[in-house]
Amino acid sequence: MTVTSLSQREAALHAPRPFGRLVAPHLSGLRAFLLPLGLLLAWQGLSSAGLFPDYLLPAPAAVYGELATLAAKGELVAHIAITFWRVALGFATGALAATLLGALTGYSRTARDYLDPTLQALKAVPSLAWVPLFILWFGIFETSKIALIAVGVFFPVYLNLMSGIQSTDRKLVEVAQVNNLSRIELIRRILIPATLPSYLTGLRSGLALGWMFVIAAELMGASQGLGFLMVDGQMTGRPAIIIGALLLFAVAGKLSDALIAAVGRSLTAWQDGFASSQERANA
Amino acid sequence: MLEIAQVTKAFADGAGVNHTALEQVELSIGEHEIVSLVGTSGCGKSTLLRLVSGLEKPSGGRVLLQGRSVTGPSPAVGMVFQEPRLMPWLIVAENIRLALLDLPRQEQEYRIAEVLEKVGLSGFARALPRQLSGGMAQRVAIARALVRRPSVLLLDEPFSALDSFTRLKLQEHLAELWEQERFTLLLVTHDVEEAVLLSDRVVILRGHPGRVHKILDVELPRPRRRTAAEVQGLKEEIISTLDLS
Numbered sequence: 001m002t003v004t005s006l007s008q009r010e011a012a013l014h015a016p017r018p019f020g021r022l023v024a025p026h027l028s029g030l031r032a033f034l035l036p037l038g039l040l041l042a043w044q045g046l047s048s049a050g051l052f053p054d055y056l057l058p059a060p061a062a063v064y065g066e067l068a069t070l071a072a073k074g075e076l077v078a079h080i081a082i083t084f085w086r087v088a089l090g091f092a093t094g095a096l097a098a099t100l101l102g103a104l105t106g107y108s109r110t111a112r113d114y115l116d117p118t119l120q121a122l123k124a125v126p127s128l129a130w131v132p133l134f135i136l137w138f139g140i141f142e143t144s145k146i147a148l149i150a151v152g153v154f155f156p157v158y159l160n161l162m163s164g165i166q167s168t169d170r171k172l173v174e175v176a177q178v179n180n181l182s183r184i185e186l187i188r189r190i191l192i193p194a195t196l197p198s199y200l201t202g203l204r205s206g207l208a209l210g211w212m213f214v215i216a217a218e219l220m221g222a223s224q225g226l227g228f229l230m231v232d233g234q235m236t237g238r239p240a241i242i243i244g245a246l247l248l249f250a251v252a253g254k255l256s257d258a259l260i261a262a263v264g265r266s267l268t269a270w271q272d273g274f275a276s277s278q279e280r281a282n283a
Numbered sequence: 284m285l286e287i288a289q290v291t292k293a294f295a296d297g298a299g300v301n302h303t304a305l306e307q308v309e310l311s312i313g314e315h316e317i318v319s320l321v322g323t324s325g326c327g328k329s330t331l332l333r334l335v336s337g338l339e340k341p342s343g344g345r346v347l348l349q350g351r352s353v354t355g356p357s358p359a360v361g362m363v364f365q366e367p368r369l370m371p372w373l374i375v376a377e378n379i380r381l382a383l384l385d386l387p388r389q390e391q392e393y394r395i396a397e398v399l400e401k402v403g404l405s406g407f408a409r410a411l412p413r414q415l416s417g418g419m420a421q422r423v424a425i426a427r428a429l430v431r432r433p434s435v436l437l438l439d440e441p442f443s444a445l446d447s448f449t450r451l452k453l454q455e456h457l458a459e460l461w462e463q464e465r466f467t468l469l470l471v472t473h474d475v476e477e478a479v480l481l482s483d484r485v486v487i488l489r490g491h492p493g494r495v496h497k498i499l500d501v502e503l504p505r506p507r508r509r510t511a512a513e514v515q516g517l518k519e520e521i522i523s524t525l526d527l528s
Contacts, residue, residue: 172370270411271371
């Protein structure tokens with residue numbers, strides 16, 4: 001262990017961020033594109049060499065061409081928009097319900113005793129098993145799709161929030177007791193920040209399931225959306241459309257996840273884990 | 284000013300069986316006095332401290348602070364744990380503010396600045412806990428306990444997790460703080476030298492359940508030198524009294 005004096009530590013605290021730290025994120029961000037780019041080039045190269053039959057795996061250029069045609073007709077944006085809208089609405093509904101119930105069962109022992117066993121039992125039902133009932137209740141249009149997505153989103157958010165609250169360090173809660181913090185202050189200054197990392201994990205897994213269930217919903221019956229586009233490509237024998245929609249799903253899922261991750265990182269910048277030690281080493 | 288009267292504490296374990304941690308503990312502590320509780324692990328010394336803090340309630344007997352029964356934590360009693368227990372998401376100033384939430388905002392700011400000055404960490408008000416060394420973090424914890432100007436300060440093995448060099452510095456720092464503030468200090472420690480250096484009296488707890496085995500007066504002038512023959516002599520006397528077999 002190196003011994004650092006207080007004044008050295010204080011100087012380090014107020015020092016401007018080193019230049020390397022400002023540049024490094026951009027460089028490491030670019031690294032992420034290398035693999036997909038390489039795969040794309042290899043795929044194009046192998047297709048041009050005639051290795052893949054066109055009716056099974058068309059070249060990237062053909063996929064791009066098919067998407068561009070759809071985009072020019074204005075249809076592509078409409079498909080993407082409706083899928084996004086379904087995920088957003090389903091995610092908001094599921095996450096909101098999960099947040100309310102998870103906060104309640106995490107915080108209150110009584111609420112947990114009453115509610116949690118039932119919710120755990122419902123979790124055991126595979127989410128797709130709700131489809132017949134939802135179609136019966138909500139019809140074949142938007143509501144049943146959004147309900148299905150909401151169910152998918154609900155459980156990871158609920159479980160992570162509840163267990164996050166419960167596993168808050170008892171030692172920190174004791175600090176609140178010693179200092180006579182009110183319930184509200186305990187929640188605001190200790191429970192919420194302590195729970196945030198696991199809540200964010202729940203939101204991210206929930207969102208991933210949301211994307212999964214929007215495809216399920218759209219495959220089963222829709223006249224618009226990325227999932228519909230895939231079914232349409234299958235029916236009309238156009239693999240380029242299917243692959244194009246797949247790629248769009250990948251991009252959309254990654255982008256929406258990155259959004260939550262970025263918000264999360266700024267809220268949990270205090271965390272001192274492996275990632276932050278790597279950041280320091282790079283700086 | 285602090286009376287521990289016939290205090291017994293029993294805990295129920297998972298199977299519903301009662302385990303007695305402390306039995307019939309009787310101890311009277313005067314104003315501005317420094318008293319150390321020493322004993323082998325499991326003798327209930329930390330439990331006794333938690334009873335005084337109001338975190339635990341006695342199963343029998345009473346804890347009286349200035350004649351009033353202790354029923355829960357109060358600003359008159361400051362507590363420092365073995366670990367700093369700082370909220371990793373709050374900067375130093377906000378961690379200290381946790382002890383001041385019922386005071387007006389201006390008073391909070393004033394007291395935070397004042398107490399940070401006292402523990403020598405004025406430049407670190409905006410630092411996150413992860414940016415502090417172990418010794419600094421424990422000083423913030425002491426600041427958080429002192430910021431209400433408590434009449435009693437409770438320390439539960441506060442320096443045991445620190446390296447020996449930092450420990451010596453913090454022991455001296457604690458003695459200085461006591462000279463300025465004159466709080467009543469109740470210190471749980473397993474560092475016998477620390478107990479002799481700092482205390483007016485050393486209380487030796489022994490047995491399962493723990494009982495007061497012996498109380499030793501330390502009548503040496505302050506500041507005390509670690510290497511003084513009297514300090515070493517008392518240290519050996521205490522160690523021989525502890526049931527180390």
